[in-house]
Amino acid sequence: MAGTGCKIKLESVSKSFDDKIGRTAVLDEISLNVYENEFLVILGPGQCGKTVLLNIIADMEQADSGTITFDPQSSGQTGFVFQRYALFNWKNVLKNVELPLKFKGAEKEQRQNTAMKYIEMVGLKGFEKAYPSQLSGGMKQRVGIARAYASGNDIILMDEPFGALDAQTRYQMQDELLKIRSKEKKTIVFVTNNIEEAIYMGDRILLLSNKPSKVVKEYVPDLERPRKNTSSQFMELRDEITANMDLAL
Amino acid sequence: MSKVKKIDVYYILSILSVLLLLAVWWAASAVNESLASPGQTVERFFRLIENPIMGKPVSVHILASMRRILVAFFAASVAGVGLGVCFGIFPTFRRMFWPVFSILRPVPPLAWIPIVILWFGVIGDTSKYIIIFIGIIMAIVINTYASISETDPLFLKAAKTLGANRWQTLVHVTLPNSIPAIFAGMKTGLSTGWMSVVAAEMIAAKEGIGFLINMSMKTTPDTALDFVGIVLVALCSSLVSFVLSVIERKLCPWLELDVK
Numbered sequence: 001m002a003g004t005g006c007k008i009k010l011e012s013v014s015k016s017f018d019d020k021i022g023r024t025a026v027l028d029e030i031s032l033n034v035y036e037n038e039f040l041v042i043l044g045p046g047q048c049g050k051t052v053l054l055n056i057i058a059d060m061e062q063a064d065s066g067t068i069t070f071d072p073q074s075s076g077q078t079g080f081v082f083q084r085y086a087l088f089n090w091k092n093v094l095k096n097v098e099l100p101l102k103f104k105g106a107e108k109e110q111r112q113n114t115a116m117k118y119i120e121m122v123g124l125k126g127f128e129k130a131y132p133s134q135l136s137g138g139m140k141q142r143v144g145i146a147r148a149y150a151s152g153n154d155i156i157l158m159d160e161p162f163g164a165l166d167a168q169t170r171y172q173m174q175d176e177l178l179k180i181r182s183k184e185k186k187t188i189v190f191v192t193n194n195i196e197e198a199i200y201m202g203d204r205i206l207l208l209s210n211k212p213s214k215v216v217k218e219y220v221p222d223l224e225r226p227r228k229n230t231s232s233q234f235m236e237l238r239d240e241i242t243a244n245m246d247l248a249l
Numbered sequence: 250m251s252k253v254k255k256i257d258v259y260y261i262l263s264i265l266s267v268l269l270l271l272a273v274w275w276a277a278s279a280v281n282e283s284l285a286s287p288g289q290t291v292e293r294f295f296r297l298i299e300n301p302i303m304g305k306p307v308s309v310h311i312l313a314s315m316r317r318i319l320v321a322f323f324a325a326s327v328a329g330v331g332l333g334v335c336f337g338i339f340p341t342f343r344r345m346f347w348p349v350f351s352i353l354r355p356v357p358p359l360a361w362i363p364i365v366i367l368w369f370g371v372i373g374d375t376s377k378y379i380i381i382f383i384g385i386i387m388a389i390v391i392n393t394y395a396s397i398s399e400t401d402p403l404f405l406k407a408a409k410t411l412g413a414n415r416w417q418t419l420v421h422v423t424l425p426n427s428i429p430a431i432f433a434g435m436k437t438g439l440s441t442g443w444m445s446v447v448a449a450e451m452i453a454a455k456e457g458i459g460f461l462i463n464m465s466m467k468t469t470p471d472t473a474l475d476f477v478g479i480v481l482v483a484l485c486s487s488l489v490s491f492v493l494s495v496i497e498r499k500l501c502p503w504l505e506l507d508v509k
């Protein structure tokens with residue numbers, strides 16, 4: 001796989017859960033590639049299995065069958081950005097962002113320098129000493145992104161990272177993330193249930209069906225950045241995806 | 250501005266409620282003359298300073314009780330958090346010892362007094378420390394364990410994606426997340442602790458506030474002396490609780506912040 005530019009390769013990944021009602025199939029033979037430094041959007045209706053899929057990639061859950069292969073040059077570790085931020089309330093911004101480095105045993109000075117670099121990158125300079133409870137939702141997610149970058153992993157998984165934000169903040173954060181991404185190249189897998197967000201952000205979009213979910217279609221928006229959601233091409237693509245996307249169950 | 254006013258109102262309300270308590274006490278003592286009034290209690294306190302019981306000044310009694318509660322509290326906090334953590338993170342340990350703990354937990358600490366005295370004697374503080382320790386530790390174990398086992402799975406997931414091992418997860422995530430619950434357990438433990446201090450001193454001590462209270466029953470009933478003891482326990486326990494909340498605030502600066 002080395003040299004193909006393919007960071008992660010999923011082949012026929014399936015996953016079901018046993019519960020009281022019986023067996024629920026969630027992922028049905030999902031195959032996909034994630035390429036180096038691309039911004040891959042995984043778009044699907046609510047409850048279709050997007051989080052389960054990311055969990056499997058992040059080695060937080062095991063697939064029932066299928067294989068996941070990482071580019072041998074990659075550590076196989078992934079940074080994760082959560083919809084509900086998952087910041088540690090008892091640590092200030094700097095300590096939160098430093099944490100992945102601390103877990104690796106990095107020296108204090110190196111930890112602080114790296115953390116400060118990413119805090120600046122997400123536009124939170126001056127807020128190092130603030131606690132999460134003092135921050136707005138958008139600022140919390142900036143910390144979440146800085147923390148994932150500070151982990152040093154070249155792949156970052158984002159699970160509906162802007163899903164808890166109000167519309168205005170959401171647009172702002174979308175631009176912010178695109179800006180961050182232009183400053184430091186990472187391979188990003190970005191999960192959303194929002195079609196416009198998918199088109200606005202993605203180099204490539206994979207559309208999932210309702211569960212048991214499969215990859216229904218792939219879109220590569222041929223739109224110049226910054227994309228405008230009022231342009232006719234944007235709206236055409238939006239209508240096309242809307243027509244192909246299942247409604248959430 | 251409005252915030253300052255609000256604090257003032259609460260402050261006045263607190264003072265009013267203490268005054269109300271004193272008024273009820275005073276009224277009860279007026280109706281029943283065998284009950285000492287607040288004034289008689291203050292007077293009794295000064296008489297106690299002039300004529301110490303068995304030659305021991307009041308300060309000796311206060312310090313004896315304070316020393317017992319503080320030593321036992323410190324030991325019970327360390328042991329209680331340790332046990333709670335073990336119950337929280339070692340399933341095998343929990344399966345083995347949780348039943349034992351659950352059986353012993355509801356036993357009032359005072360029920361152990363005869364055995365403890367038989368083993369450790371009346372002289373010296375060991376027996377008192379043990380009784381008070383038992384009184385304090387239960388709530389701390391329960392709260393620590395409950396809080397650790399109910400840690401939001403999202404935090405654990407985040408710790409894992411950040412590369413934490415088990416020990417790092419405990420130190421940086423699970424334990425700090427549990428600090429408020431642990432302090433709540435300590436506060437509950439302290440009130441049982443004071444109960445145990447007084448009871449243990451009433452039964453087996455030559456000094457301490459509980460000893461003073463016990464002396465109030467020795468000859469003719471001396472309710473004023475009993476009230477002196479009650480007020481001293483109330484003041485000492487308020488002082489300890491106050492210091493504990495100051496420590497908690499210092500340890501948990503994030504809890505005091507205004508939520509945006």
Ligand SMILES: Nc1ncnc2c1ncn2[C@@H]1O[C@H](COP(=O)(O)OP(=O)(O)O)[C@@H](O)[C@H]1O
Pocket residue numbers: 017018019024026044045046047048049050051052053211
């Ligand atoms: N641990 C679990 N146990 C049982 N069912 C689960 C579990 N995790 C997920 N599921 C099922 O998988 C489905 C998809 O969940 P999820 O991946 O969270 O959806 P979403 O696409 O909204 O992120 C849910 O409807 C749920 O029924």
Ligand SMILES: [Mg+2]
Pocket residue numbers: 050051159160
């Ligand atoms: Mg989800």
